[in-house]
Amino acid sequence: MEIFVKTCFKLKANFVIDVIVNIFDVIFDVLNFSHANFFNEMIFFVFFRFILRNNVIIDTDNPEKISKHEYAWYYVSFSNISQLIKNHEFLQEYSLPVHKNLITTPLTHSQIVLLKKNKSIWIKKIPSRHKGPESVDYYLILMTTTDCQLPGKIISQSNRFSIIKYKGPLFNLKKIVCVRDFDSISNISFNTRYNNQITQTFTEYPNSFTTYTPFRGLNGKDQCVSIVDSGIDIRSPWFSDNKNIRKVLDDRNLTDPKGRKEIKLNKLSTKKHRKIKGFIGYGDDVDDDDGHGTFLSGIVAGNSFCNSFTALYNGVAPESKLFIIDIKKKGKKSLYWPKNLSDLFEIPSYFNCRIQLNAWSYKNQHLLTQAIDWIAYNNPEILMIFPSDYDHNNFLVSPSDSKNVLTVGPSLGFQASASMEYTKIPIIVKLPNSSIIGYADPKGIPLFSSKIKDSHAFSRPVIYGDTLCLINTVKNEEVPSTCKIGLFTSDELIDSQYNIPIIKLSKRAKDCFSENMSILISPSHMPNDKDPLSPSSTELINQNFKYGDMFKIKPDVVAPSGPLMAPKSGFPYCNISGLTMKEGSSVSAAIISGNIALMNEYLLMMHHSKITPNGPTMKAMIIHSAIIPHKTYVAPSKQFGWGQPLMSSLLPDPSNSFGLHIFQNIELKEYTHKSFCFTMMKDGLFRATCTWFDLPRDPEAPSDISSVVSLILMIDGETKNSRVTNSHQNDFPSIDHFNTVKSIIQKVKKDTEIRIVIVTGAFSLDKPINFSLVVTGPFANEPYKNNSCNELHHAPCFQECENLGMYIRGFCSCASDYYGDNCQIKIETINSDYSSYGKLKRFEWKVFKFCPEKWSNKSYISLDLSGINNLTLGMNIKIGSTPSFTNYLCSLHKCPGAIVTHNNIKFPFSSFPQISYKKCLFLGLYSMFDGFEPYSFTFNGINVD
Structure with missing residues (x-):
C-alpha cells in the first residue's frame, strides 16, 4: 500500500494518507456510492x-x-x-x-x-x-419489449428486436408505446469485390494465393466454424463426401444438446459428413453460380481429396468442419432471416461451432449494430466475426461497427490483374550493394502465401543459404526445411511444382549471392517498396472517422484480402475450372476465422490449460497475436487495428520458447481489481491483452461503452506503474473510454517480477463483467500458480494524482479547478475578449469555464473559432461541470440550439437559459490525431442582438 500512496500523492505522511483512503472506502461501502467522484455523489438532487x-x-x-x-x-x-x-x-x-x-x-x-x-x-x-428516422424503407428493424404487438408482417424476432415488412405511415409506428426505436433495413452487401474479367480469363497456371497454413502440424481438427452467407456447393471436391450424401430434413424439431430448449427449424441437416457438421437453409439449399458462400467456405476449411495441385488451395484449417447457414436464394438479392434472429448464432453454438463468420453488412444501420451487440453479450461463448466495409462517406457499416464482435480489415496484396500473368509480377531482390529484377514463377506458391504461412514479412531480410536457398534443377528437388523462398537462376522452364515461392532470376545473377548474405525481397509495384501486406495500402479504405466514436479502434485486426483462389460453386471439378478468384475484406475475415480454429486446436491439444475459449478469449487471442506490419506504424490504429495476426507470436513451441497463460471468466464488479503475477526466466517481451463483452446501451446514447476499465502493469521494485491506454508514445496520458480491448507490451529483464492488474471503474449499470486475459512473455510455459500473487488491498493507481487530487478506488477525483484522469489539467476561468493559443497532443484537453453574472433574453455567448481546424480538433460543451469524451451536452460538430458557422459558434439565451454564475458554461478543446495540433480561439463574451 505504501508504494501506491507515494505514487498517487505528493505527501510524506503515508500513514495519514492510508487512513484517509480507508475512511473513504468505508464511506463508499456504507452509502453504496457507485462513482469515484465523492463530491458529485454527495449532491442530493442535481440538474442534468x-x-x-x-x-x-x-x-x-x-x-x-x-x-x-x-x-x-x-x-x-x-x-x-x-x-x-x-x-x-x-x-x-x-x-x-x-x-x-x-x-x-x-x-x-x-x-x-x-x-x-x-x-x-x-x-x-x-x-x-424521438423514435426512428423521418423516412424509411419497407423493411424495418425495431427495438421493443418482448410482448410488443407490431403492425405489418413479422420477418424475424429476438428478445429485444424485430424485423418487419411495413408499408404504413411512420407516425403510426412512432405512436406504439412498446417501441423504443426503429430503423430501415436496406439491401444486403456481401463484402467481396467481384472481377468478371479475371474470372473469365484463367490461364493454365494462374499465379494466385494458397491459404493452407500448417503451423506446427495444426490443421483445425475437431474445430467447427459457422458461416452465415449465400450457401455452399456440396459437390465441390473441397467439400464433397461420396459416403455421406447430405440430406435436408424438412420441418424437423431439434432438441438442443445442452437441453436448454427445443428449436424448431425450417430446414436442418445433421447427417454425418466429412466437412458439413450442420446446414440450415433459410434461403434455399444451394449457392449461386460462382457464389460467395462456397468461396469463403473453401478459404476457411476447404479440403480437396483430388490431387496435390488442388490441395494447394485447401483452406486455412482444412480438417475443421463447417456449419452452413444459407440466408440467400439463388439468383435473388433479398435476405431471408430466421423467425428468431438470434438463431443465426445460437443454434451453431449448440453444436460447438463457436467461431462464426458473417460476410454480410448493411449501410448505416445503427439499430442492427445494437441488436448484434445484444446477441453477443447474451451469448459470450461465441465470437462473431465481421469483415470491415465502408459506405460512401467512409463510415464503417453495420454490424462491423459492433463493439462485441471481431472486425477484420483488409491488407491489400498484389493487383488482381497482375496475378494472371506471372511475367507481369516483377520482384525486386535487394542485395547489400545492388538490386536484381526477377519474377514469381508459377511453379512455386506466391510470395503472398508465404507471408500468411510464416513470420517472414517482406519488410524483413532473408538470409541466403538459410531461409533463402538456390534451386539448381528444373525437377522437384528436396529443399531444406529452413528454406522459405527459392531462387532459380536459369533460362530453362521449371518442370515440377514447389510448395515454396520460387523467384526466377537471370542466370547471370547466380554469382551475386554469398553465404549468410542479408537480402530483402519485395514486389516492385508497391509504393516505396514497402511490404504489400503493410497497411500503407489500406489507408484509403479504412477511413473509419465519425466524431461520435473518433477513438474507437475498428477494424480490430487486418489480414490479406486477396485476390485469392478458392472453390467455385457450380463447377465441381478437380482442376483449375473448380476454382475462382475474388478479393475483399471477407477474404480477410475468412482467413482470420481459420486461424482462430487453429489456435483453439492448439489449446485443446498442446497447451497445459486445455481450455475451450469463449468469445472474449478468442478475440483476445487473435488481437494478442497481431504484429505491427511495418516499423513506420504504431498500434493500435484506425487503419489496421492492432496489426496483422501471426500465430507464432501467440503459440509457444521449442523454437520460440516463451510462456502463454489464458484466463477467462474473470468476474469483476465496478470499482474492484484482480492481480496476476509472473516471474521472468530471461530477457524478452512481455505482453498482456484484456477483453470483455460490454453491456449495450440505449441505441441513441452518444457513446456505446458502458464500463471504465484500466489494465496496469507493475514491475517489482519500481514505483512508477505502466498503465494501458491503447495510446501511442506521444499521446497525452488518459484512460481509453472507447474500446473493449486493452493491451500492453513491455520489455522485461530476467528475474523480474511482473504484476498485471485489471482495475474497474464506474459501470453504467451495476452488473459484473466477465473478463478474458491473455499473457505471453519469457516466463515458464507451465500451469499458472497464483499462490505467490497476494491480492492488493487497494487498486493501484496508474499515475500520480496531481494538484491535490484524491485517489479513490484506483482513480483520481479532482479538486474543483482541475481536470483529467490524474488531475493534471488546470481549468481556466475566462472573461470577455479572452484569447488562447497553443498546441495539443492526442487525448490532451484544454478546459475553459465561463460564469456570466448577467444572462438574459436576446443575449448570446460568442466564440471565434477561425484558428481551430475541426478535422483535427474537437470541442465538447457542458453546463454545470466539465465535459469529457463520453459525457457532454453537445459538441462543435453537433450542438442543437447553438448557431455554428465556419468560424464562429453562438450560444443564444433562448436555447441555453440554464447558464448562470453558479451553472457555468464549460468548453473542452481536445486533439483527435497524432502529433501536436495547433489551436487558437477568441472568446467574445456576451453580446446582445
Whole structure:
C-alpha cells in the first residue's frame, strides 16, 4: 500500500494518507456510492442535461410527462441510477444506459407512482418524435419489449428486436408505446469485390494465393466454424463426401444438446459428413453460380481429396468442419432471416461451432449494430466475426461497427490483374550493394502465401543459404526445411511444382549471392517498396472517422484480402475450372476465422490449460497475436487495428520458447481489481491483452461503452506503474473510454517480477463483467500458480494524482479547478475578449469555464473559432461541470440550439437559459490525431442582438 500512496500523492505522511483512503472506502461501502467522484455523489438532487446521438436534448429542468397509456417507454434520471435499478426489480430487464445518470426503460403507471416516492427522480415519456428516422424503407428493424404487438408482417424476432415488412405511415409506428426505436433495413452487401474479367480469363497456371497454413502440424481438427452467407456447393471436391450424401430434413424439431430448449427449424441437416457438421437453409439449399458462400467456405476449411495441385488451395484449417447457414436464394438479392434472429448464432453454438463468420453488412444501420451487440453479450461463448466495409462517406457499416464482435480489415496484396500473368509480377531482390529484377514463377506458391504461412514479412531480410536457398534443377528437388523462398537462376522452364515461392532470376545473377548474405525481397509495384501486406495500402479504405466514436479502434485486426483462389460453386471439378478468384475484406475475415480454429486446436491439444475459449478469449487471442506490419506504424490504429495476426507470436513451441497463460471468466464488479503475477526466466517481451463483452446501451446514447476499465502493469521494485491506454508514445496520458480491448507490451529483464492488474471503474449499470486475459512473455510455459500473487488491498493507481487530487478506488477525483484522469489539467476561468493559443497532443484537453453574472433574453455567448481546424480538433460543451469524451451536452460538430458557422459558434439565451454564475458554461478543446495540433480561439463574451 505504501508504494501506491507515494505514487498517487505528493505527501510524506503515508500513514495519514492510508487512513484517509480507508475512511473513504468505508464511506463508499456504507452509502453504496457507485462513482469515484465523492463530491458529485454527495449532491442530493442535481440538474442534468444530456444530448443523444439523434440530436435530441434531454433536460431534467423541463416538466415531467406521463403517458396516457398504461405501459410506455420513459427517460429516467437520478444521481445514483445503478442503486435505483438494484432497488427495483422491474427496472432490471429493460433499462438501457444513456449517460451516467440517465436510462431509458418501459414503465407502467403503478411503477411510476412507486418511483416518484423519491422526489429526486425525474421521469418523462419518450416522445414519438424521438423514435426512428423521418423516412424509411419497407423493411424495418425495431427495438421493443418482448410482448410488443407490431403492425405489418413479422420477418424475424429476438428478445429485444424485430424485423418487419411495413408499408404504413411512420407516425403510426412512432405512436406504439412498446417501441423504443426503429430503423430501415436496406439491401444486403456481401463484402467481396467481384472481377468478371479475371474470372473469365484463367490461364493454365494462374499465379494466385494458397491459404493452407500448417503451423506446427495444426490443421483445425475437431474445430467447427459457422458461416452465415449465400450457401455452399456440396459437390465441390473441397467439400464433397461420396459416403455421406447430405440430406435436408424438412420441418424437423431439434432438441438442443445442452437441453436448454427445443428449436424448431425450417430446414436442418445433421447427417454425418466429412466437412458439413450442420446446414440450415433459410434461403434455399444451394449457392449461386460462382457464389460467395462456397468461396469463403473453401478459404476457411476447404479440403480437396483430388490431387496435390488442388490441395494447394485447401483452406486455412482444412480438417475443421463447417456449419452452413444459407440466408440467400439463388439468383435473388433479398435476405431471408430466421423467425428468431438470434438463431443465426445460437443454434451453431449448440453444436460447438463457436467461431462464426458473417460476410454480410448493411449501410448505416445503427439499430442492427445494437441488436448484434445484444446477441453477443447474451451469448459470450461465441465470437462473431465481421469483415470491415465502408459506405460512401467512409463510415464503417453495420454490424462491423459492433463493439462485441471481431472486425477484420483488409491488407491489400498484389493487383488482381497482375496475378494472371506471372511475367507481369516483377520482384525486386535487394542485395547489400545492388538490386536484381526477377519474377514469381508459377511453379512455386506466391510470395503472398508465404507471408500468411510464416513470420517472414517482406519488410524483413532473408538470409541466403538459410531461409533463402538456390534451386539448381528444373525437377522437384528436396529443399531444406529452413528454406522459405527459392531462387532459380536459369533460362530453362521449371518442370515440377514447389510448395515454396520460387523467384526466377537471370542466370547471370547466380554469382551475386554469398553465404549468410542479408537480402530483402519485395514486389516492385508497391509504393516505396514497402511490404504489400503493410497497411500503407489500406489507408484509403479504412477511413473509419465519425466524431461520435473518433477513438474507437475498428477494424480490430487486418489480414490479406486477396485476390485469392478458392472453390467455385457450380463447377465441381478437380482442376483449375473448380476454382475462382475474388478479393475483399471477407477474404480477410475468412482467413482470420481459420486461424482462430487453429489456435483453439492448439489449446485443446498442446497447451497445459486445455481450455475451450469463449468469445472474449478468442478475440483476445487473435488481437494478442497481431504484429505491427511495418516499423513506420504504431498500434493500435484506425487503419489496421492492432496489426496483422501471426500465430507464432501467440503459440509457444521449442523454437520460440516463451510462456502463454489464458484466463477467462474473470468476474469483476465496478470499482474492484484482480492481480496476476509472473516471474521472468530471461530477457524478452512481455505482453498482456484484456477483453470483455460490454453491456449495450440505449441505441441513441452518444457513446456505446458502458464500463471504465484500466489494465496496469507493475514491475517489482519500481514505483512508477505502466498503465494501458491503447495510446501511442506521444499521446497525452488518459484512460481509453472507447474500446473493449486493452493491451500492453513491455520489455522485461530476467528475474523480474511482473504484476498485471485489471482495475474497474464506474459501470453504467451495476452488473459484473466477465473478463478474458491473455499473457505471453519469457516466463515458464507451465500451469499458472497464483499462490505467490497476494491480492492488493487497494487498486493501484496508474499515475500520480496531481494538484491535490484524491485517489479513490484506483482513480483520481479532482479538486474543483482541475481536470483529467490524474488531475493534471488546470481549468481556466475566462472573461470577455479572452484569447488562447497553443498546441495539443492526442487525448490532451484544454478546459475553459465561463460564469456570466448577467444572462438574459436576446443575449448570446460568442466564440471565434477561425484558428481551430475541426478535422483535427474537437470541442465538447457542458453546463454545470466539465465535459469529457463520453459525457457532454453537445459538441462543435453537433450542438442543437447553438448557431455554428465556419468560424464562429453562438450560444443564444433562448436555447441555453440554464447558464448562470453558479451553472457555468464549460468548453473542452481536445486533439483527435497524432502529433501536436495547433489551436487558437477568441472568446467574445456576451453580446446582445
